[in-house]
Amino acid sequence: MTTEIEIQVGLKSGMADPEGVNVKKALDLLGFDSVKKVDSVKCYRIIINKNEAEAIKECEEICKKLLANPVVHEYSISVAK
Amino acid sequence: MTTEIEIQVGLKSGMADPEGVNVKKALDLLGFDSVKKVDSVKCYRIIINKNEAEAIKECEEICKKLLANPVVHEYSISVAK
Numbered sequence: 476m477t478t479e480i481e482i483q484v485g486l487k488s489g490m491a492d493p494e495g496v497n498v499k500k501a502l503d504l505l506g507f508d509s510v511k512k513v514d515s516v517k518c519y520r521i522i523i524n525k526n527e528a529e530a531i532k533e534c535e536e537i538c539k540k541l542l543a544n545p546v547v548h549e550y551s552i553s554v555a556k
Numbered sequence: 557m558t559t560e561i562e563i564q565v566g567l568k569s570g571m572a573d574p575e576g577v578n579v580k581k582a583l584d585l586l587g588f589d590s591v592k593k594v595d596s597v598k599c600y601r602i603i604i605n606k607n608e609a610e611a612i613k614e615c616e617e618i619c620k621k622l623l624a625n626p627v628v629h630e631y632s633i634s635v636a637k
Contacts, residue, residue: 477592483599485601495600498600498622498623501622502618502622505621505622507614507617507618509604509605509606509614510602510603510604510605510614510618511558511603511604511605512602512603513600513601513602513603514600514601514602515598515599515600515601516599516600516601517596517598517599518564518596518597518598518599519576519579519594519595519596519597520566520594520595520597521591521593521594521595522591522592522593522594523590523591523592524590524591524592525590533588533590533591536588537583537588537591540586541579541582541583541586542579
């Protein structure tokens with residue numbers, strides 16, 4: 476049995492997000508005036524040979540050990556549709 | 557009125573995804589044997605001064621003009637929860 480998990484790793488609020496800022500600038504230059512804010516988030520789709528509950532637990536471990544830096548990142552884990 | 561939209565820009569199937577491959581390798585080395593595949597996806601959270609329907613239409617435009625390269629990328633747009 477396999478489960479597809481989506482992990483989103485974003486910056487904690489207050490951390491500088493130069494990629495988001497630059498996308499916002501580019502959108503301003505292109506005339507998208509109604510855009511107020513852009514945040515960039517890194518996302519991983521992981522296919523894992525476990526049931527949902529175990530896969531989520533494993534991904535929690537994966538975030539702590541590899542994908543997220545607790546000083547600057549916050550992450551969320553969900554089952555992908 | 558503001559709407560928060562989430563845009564996901566991923567690689568079309570068949571395109572090389574070195575970041576995903578390297579995350580998979582790192583997970584193998586760390587002993588996460590049940591992980592079968594990792595895909596990396598870029599995600600943008602955009603706050604936009606429009607109602608939902610108009611915001612989605614604007615983000616479609618944003619993907620075409622700035623965020624996605626139609627040769628290699630596919631994108632999805634959804635209202636963020």
